[in-house]
Amino acid sequence: MEFLKILGISNTNFGSSSGEKWNQTKSEGELKIHSPVDGKFIASVYQGSEKDYEKLMKTAEGAFLFWRMVPAPKRGEIVRQIGNKLREYKEPLGSLVSYEMGKSLQEGLGEVQEMIDICDFAVGQSRQLYGFTMQSERPMHRMYDQYHPLGIVCTISAFNFPVAVYAWNAMLAAVCGDVNIWKPSSKVPLSAIATQNIIAKVLKENNLPEGIFNLIIGKGSTVGERILNDKRVAMVSVTGSTMVGKHAAEVVSARFGKTILELGGNNAIIITPEADLKIAIPAVVFGAVGTAGQRCTSTRRLIIHESIYNKVKDSLLKAYKSLKIGNPLDQKNHMGPLIDKNAVNDFLTALKRVKSEGGKIIFGGDVISGKGYESGCYVSPAIVEAQNHYEIVQEETFAPIL
Missing domain, CATH: 3.40.309.10 (Aldehyde Dehydrogenase; Chain A, domain 2)
Structure with a gap:
């Protein structure tokens, strides 16, 4: 299918990236992705390893030291460019979301539009990271508060929204000065790889370092648990079932980490x-x-x-x-x-x-x-x-x- 070629999806793909670069691990098993639409094989993905995860974390730690010092409006400018790049690739990415996940084409295109919309929103937020100033009882003194980025944050997304949920988290985190690691659902990894390829174009055009937008496709029992238990990950945003969310909340709160949980609904x-x-x-x-x-x-x-x-x-x-x-x-x-x-x-x-x-x-x-x-x-x-x-x-x- 033409949209696969446009999005840079090959017959076989690697599952972890720090931006433009991809780790070449093949030892963790291969996900063979078939479309629920017609049962046909789309492409395969080599899963990332715990070693890949550790490599991404080291890269992300270095990137954070740089990214947090970039003025927020300039971080917003990068997000604005990502939004524009998504506009260019809206039709092929929306088609892939529909074909890989099974939702209607209009819903697939709508998901990409949500990514674009959150980029626009985040750009505005990059100029609204306000803080209070307060009078002090000490002469010639004034107190103020100032927001500081958390550091490394992680987005764990579900199959039903292969790309939009990631953007909601990552684009807002980016303007705040955080760097993001994305673990998408193993049922829809190709949409994540395509998104990473689109973002990589903006990173390259702006000569930005590796580690600001990271991706790892791997097993929940290994990579997923590493993320939940990793004290270096300041916040974990999880979209999934209430059972998954309960487990994530217990593990992350035990290390006093922060969570955003978007779970089931009856x-x-x-x-x-x-x-x-x-x-x-x-x-x-x-x-x-x-x-x-x-x-x-x-x-x-x-x-x-x-x-x-x-x-x-x-x-x-x-x-x-x-x-x-x-x-x-x-x-x-x-x-x-x-x-x-x-x-x-x-x-x-x-x-x-x-x-x-x-x-x-x-x-x-x-x-x-x-x-x-x-x-x-x-x-x-x-x-x-x-x-x-x-x-x-x-x-x-x-x-x-x-």
């Missing part, structure tokens, strides 16, 4: 008798099936007033029947695949639990097969009638189940 919408269903129904459907239900903000539960229950139910069933499920690069389709077959199994298991507790599946819940669905990752989104006390209702299911 989100509900309440529909009252006064609700405008012309607005509410499309919102519910998009919230439930967008990104195939694989968002922390996905709609999981719908609580409906009894006086309009049947009317809402009929409207939802009609809307769900009109959904087109298929290749997310085809903009006529509304929903693409789940990320992989493990996610499909989780979807089916959750529906079995619903039925075992007495719930009723009133729409969907099947794995779709046939032409165009060869990856085995496509499902028909499910609508379930359930009681609030069911155990399955109490937790997030990362799939299109309403």
Whole structure:
């Protein structure tokens, strides 16, 4: 595919970089990435090692000593250039996000736009790192406070937003004078490599040192745990399940590190008798099936007033029947695949639990097969009638189940 070539994605790729340079490790195993869209092989990635991580950390420590002394507005200028470079590569990067992860092309392009938007926001913030000045009780003295960068910060991102979450963290960290290490999900490493290649162009154009924007693709049990336990990492931003976040919080807080945790969500919408269903129904459907239900903000539960229950139910069933499920690069389709077959199994298991507790599946819940669905990752989104006390209702299911 042409967008792979444009983004610098080769048939085989290395998994750790300090900016322009890539470590050449091959000993930690190779991730073979297949698209959930059609099941076809995209490319492979050699995972980074603990030795690579240590090398990146040493480089990042040196880069921080330089970067923290660059005036904040000039750091903002670099971020502005990154935003402009992302504008140049918006279409190919958005296409890769869609093809590698399975979300719709519009959502893939929207993710890159979010990266661009946060760059613009961060540029403004680079001139707004204000501090207070205060009168002192001592003659001829004045007190003031001043923000200082934390140092090395790490972004651990999830598969459902392969690039946007990284940018939200890294671009704000950059204008604050921090250097960033990014550990993306091993399910979508190619989007991360493409992003690193784009940023590297800006680093080269400005003759900046290695170590400001770092990337490592590696095992959570090794590299991930090293990050959580490493006292040199001042802050860890984790996007993932509540279980992952709980573990990260325990480990990082034990060393008095800082965390930003963006975790799961068992989100509900309440529909009252006064609700405008012309607005509410499309919102519910998009919230439930967008990104195939694989968002922390996905709609999981719908609580409906009894006086309009049947009317809402009929409207939802009609809307769900009109959904087109298929290749997310085809903009006529509304929903693409789940990320992989493990996610499909989780979807089916959750529906079995619903039925075992007495719930009723009133729409969907099947794995779709046939032409165009060869990856085995496509499902028909499910609508379930359930009681609030069911155990399955109490937790997030990362799939299109309403």
